[in-house]
Amino acid sequence: MQDVKNSWIINGTKLIKYTGEEKEIIIPEYITEIGNNAFWNKNKIIKVTVPHNVTSIGYGAFNGCTALEEIKLEKVEVINSYAFTGCTSLKKVEFGNSKLRCVNVCTFKGCSSLREITLPKGVKKIATGAFCKCYTLERVYLPETISIIRKYAFSKCRNICKIILLSEKTHFDNDAFYKCNPKLRFIWDSKLSFSKEAVKGFDIDYDGVLKCYFGTEREIVIPETVKKIGKYAFYHRKVESVTALSVSEIEASAFWACTNMKKITFSDKLVKVGEDSFGQCRALESLAFSNKNIHFEGRIAPMAYSLKKVELPQGLKKIPDSAFYYCKSLEECNIPEGTEYIGDGAFQGCRALKDIYIPQSVKELDWNIFNGCHSLTEVILRGKDTVIHGRTDTFCTASYRYCGEPKTKTAVIFMGLQASGKSYYYNLHFKGKYEHINLDTLHTRNKESLMLKECIKRGADIVIDNTNPTKADRARYIPLLKEAGYRIIGYFFESKIKDCIRRNEERIGKACVPNTAIAATSNKLEMPSYNEGFEELYFIERSGETVMIKRDWRE
Numbered sequence: 278m279q280d281v282k283n284s285w286i287i288n289g290t291k292l293i294k295y296t297g298e299e300k301e302i303i304i305p306e307y308i309t310e311i312g313n314n315a316f317w318n319k320n321k322i323i324k325v326t327v328p329h330n331v332t333s334i335g336y337g338a339f340n341g342c343t344a345l346e347e348i349k350l351e352k353v354e355v356i357n358s359y360a361f362t363g364c365t366s367l368k369k370v371e372f373g374n375s376k377l378r379c380v381n382v383c384t385f386k387g388c389s390s391l392r393e394i395t396l397p398k399g400v401k402k403i404a405t406g407a408f409c410k411c412y413t414l415e416r417v418y419l420p421e422t423i424s425i426i427r428k429y430a431f432s433k434c435r436n437i438c439k440i441i442l443l444s445e446k447t448h449f450d451n452d453a454f455y456k457c458n459p460k461l462r463f464i465w466d467s468k469l470s471f472s473k474e475a476v477k478g479f480d481i482d483y484d485g486v487l488k489c490y491f492g493t494e495r496e497i498v499i500p501e502t503v504k505k506i507g508k509y510a511f512y513h514r515k516v517e518s519v520t521a522l523s524v525s526e527i528e529a530s531a532f533w534a535c536t537n538m539k540k541i542t543f544s545d546k547l548v549k550v551g552e553d554s555f556g557q558c559r560a561l562e563s564l565a566f567s568n569k570n571i572h573f574e575g576r577i578a579p580m581a582y583s584l585k586k587v588e589l590p591q592g593l594k595k596i597p598d599s600a601f602y603y604c605k606s607l608e609e610c611n612i613p614e615g616t617e618y619i620g621d622g623a624f625q626g627c628r629a630l631k632d633i634y635i636p637q638s639v640k641e642l643d644w645n646i647f648n649g650c651h652s653l654t655e656v657i658l659r660g661k662d663t664v665i666h667g668r669t670d671t672f673c674t675a676s677y678r679y680c681g682e683p684k685t686k687t688a689v690i691f692m693g694l695q696a697s698g699k700s701y702y703y704n705l706h707f708k709g710k711y712e713h714i715n716l717d718t719l720h721t722r723n724k725e726s727l728m729l730k731e732c733i734k735r736g737a738d739i740v741i742d743n744t745n746p747t748k749a750d751r752a753r754y755i756p757l758l759k760e761a762g763y764r765i766i767g768y769f770f771e772s773k774i775k776d777c778i779r780r781n782e783e784r785i786g787k788a789c790v791p792n793t794a795i796a797a798t799s800n801k802l803e804m805p806s807y808n809e810g811f812e813e814l815y816f817i818e819r820s821g822e823t824v825m826i827k828r829d830w831r832e
Contacts, residue, residue, distance in 0.1 A: 290330075295319060300344070304328055311338050313357070320344055323366075327351070334360050346390075350375055358382040358404075365389050372397040380407040389413060398422055403430045412436065419447075426453045437461055451533055451553060454512070462489045463509045479503070490514055495537070499524060506531045508551065511538075517560075522546070527554045529574070536560060539583075543567075552576055552597075559583060566590050569615075573597050578604060585629075589613050596623050603649075605629060612636055614659075621645045628652055634680070639663055647673045654710065655684065674706055676738075676764060687711070688763040689740045690751060692805055693770030693817075695795050696781040699742050702770070702817060702825055707740050715742040729754070733761045746802045748809055755810040767811040769830070771819050774799045780822075805830075 284297030290309040295302065295316050303326040304311070313335035316322065320343045329351050336357040339345060345364045350356070351373035358381040361367060367388045375397045383406040385391065391411050395418040396403075402425050408414060409432040417431070419442055426449035431437060433455070439462045440454075454461060462480065477500075478492020485504040490497070490511050496518040499506070506521065508528040515537045522544045529551035532538065536559045545567040552575025555561060559582045569592030578584055579602035587601065587610040598620030601607055607627040612619065614636040624630060625648040632653065635642060637660030647653055653675040658665075661679060676685040689711065691699040703713060712732045719725045732739050739758075745751050751767075758765055778792050805814060814830035 300324070302326065304331070306330065309333070311335055313337060314340065316342055318342070324348075327353075333357075336360070337362065339364060347371075349373060350377075353377060355379075356381060356384055358384065359386070360384050361388060362386045363388075367391055370394060375399075378402070380404060382406055383409060386410055392416070394418070396420055396423075401425070403427060405429055406432065408434060410434075423447050425449065428452045429455055431457060433457070449509075451530055451556065457513075459513050459515065460491060461512070462491050463507075463512065490516070509533060511535050525549070527551055529553055530556060532556075532558055534558070547571060550574065550577065553579060555581055557581070562586070564588070566593075569593065573600065576600055576602060580604070582606060585609065587611075589616075591615060594618065596620055598622060599625060601627055603627075612639070614638055619643075619646050622648055625649050632657065632675075634659060635663060636660065637663075642666065647675060649673065650675065651706070674710065684736075686736050686761070686763045687738045687766065688754070688758045689738075689766045689768060690745060690754060690811075691740065691742045691768050691770065692745045692751070694746075694772040694774065694777045694798050694802070695744060695790050696777040696784070697770040697772045698780075698817070698819065698825055699768075699770055702768070703740055703742050705825075711738040711740045713740055713742060729757070733757070733763075739763075744798050746798050748803055748805075751805065751809055759810055764812050765810055766813040766815070767805050767809075767830075768815050768817055768827075769805055770817045772799065772802065776819075 286294040301324045310333045318341035333355045337359040347369040349371045354376045379402045382404045386409045393416040398420040405427045414434045428450040480489040487503045499521040501523045505526040519541045526549040530553045534557040555578035563586045565588040577600045584604040591613045592615045595618045600623045603626035605628045632655040650673045656677040678685045816828040818826045
């Protein structure tokens with residue numbers, strides 16, 4: 278080995294930079310810290326000897342050392358993010374007596390020749406992307422001290438078949454093993470399986486917990502010995518039908534990303550369902566629960582995109598936050614009498630939901646529940662004492678009424694400068710459900726008045742899409758609509774004159790108005806108020822050219 282003493286930039290006991298071109302490197306014995314990017318992109322290095330005194334390796338220290346094949350980290354306590362990212366030839370990492378506590382973000386990302394990793398006792402956390410794209414990684418040995426494995430930690434590690442976690446307290450995020458081997462098994466402790474069931478693909482411990490299903494059958498019946506389905510037991514499995522008649526408890530994310538599963542059957546023995554149990558079950562079409570004492574610990578079936586029908590048991594007390602988040606095909610969900618609480622965003626993104634009944638037992642209703650429910654037309658309240666909190670639903674235009682009352686008629690009045698996005702917003706959220714009254718298309722006030730009266734006569738829901746800048750302009754409609762029994766909602770659009778003029782100039786043909794007209798409207802613009810007769814008021818804020826955010830109005 279050549280003398281490389283002149284190839285180091287060192288500050289005290291910290292190695293700042295290696296500037297040489299050697300293939301085998303021995304770091305000086307007195308070094309205790311390797312600095313950020315110290316060996317960055319040194320793609321000729323095959324082997325590095327790290328002295329026993331080194332306790333810290335900096336951010337990206339060996340990033341891009343594509344020829345590096347092995348490294349020993351005897352007493353290292355801290356390895357910062359991206360330290361070994363892109364070391365594509367790295368085959369062996371030894372930790373010795375290391376006191377490492379965390380494998381940081383993307384530490385070994387893209388180490389595509391690494392086949393085995395044994396983390397030292399004391400490591401508590403594996404951070405996001407720590408071993409992402411380690412394509413050849415087959416065996417992972419994790420100590421009992423591991424408490425959490427973050428999102429994408431082992432993403433795209435296609436050859437991992439088994440993860441043994443020695444502590445039942447170990448938790449990992451839903452996508453920690455994103456796009457890994459579909460036959461990946463998770464075992465949380467050292468208990469042995471019943472051999473007769475293991476042959477069929479069921480890994481069951483002596484407490485009757487199904488730890489993992491690793492069989493190949495598409496339609497399965499869970500054995501009667503199983504009382505509990507463990508977390509991630511069916512993670513990414515390709516089963517299509519599951520019957521679980523003896524199961525009383527399902528742990529968190531048990532069926533996460535079973536994208537082929539269309540049907541699952543329970544008995545009334547099921548009393549506990551963990552968070553995200555049916556998350557991303559994208560082929561699942563229905564769910565039915567029958568035990569009145571059932572408890573849902575968190576989200577039930579987020580992003581189950583094909584879910585059309587949910588049956589909840591009579592007596593259910595609570596529907597958790599984001600229970601059916603973005604179940605965009607959900608058309609029918611009964612909320613049973615006895616339910617007292619519906620969590621924030623419980624039906625957020627359920628775009629196919631058209632109407633829903635709220636039982637008398639629900640005392641308070643937060644309208645965040647229906648964020649993004651584009652098709653929802655009515656929320657019908659069975660109880661006269663149900664309190665409606667501020668309507669903050671984004672992209673939900675549903676009206677509400679008490680059971681037995683006639684259907685609520687709604688009139689929406691837009692306010693704002695030309696080119697502030699009013700017609701664009703109508704097309705996004707009201708088109709096909711509300712009649713569109715607009716002077717740009719009707720041309721005269723007489724025609725507008727005739728259309729308004731005809732809509733009132735039919736009891737149609739209405740959007741009046743004009744600039745309506747002054748109280749006097751709005752007073753043209755509000756008394757008439759009040760007399761006809763309409764609920765009147767105001768939408769004031771963010772009206773920055775420079776932005777409106779710019780958008781106006783980008784318009785083509787008749788849609789473009791003189792810039793002086795925009796300035797004139799701006800000069801007489803008056804902020805709306807509830808005192809004018811509005812029952813609800815919102816401010817529409819722009820974020821970029823296409824995103825429009827609905828905010829609660831503040832006087």
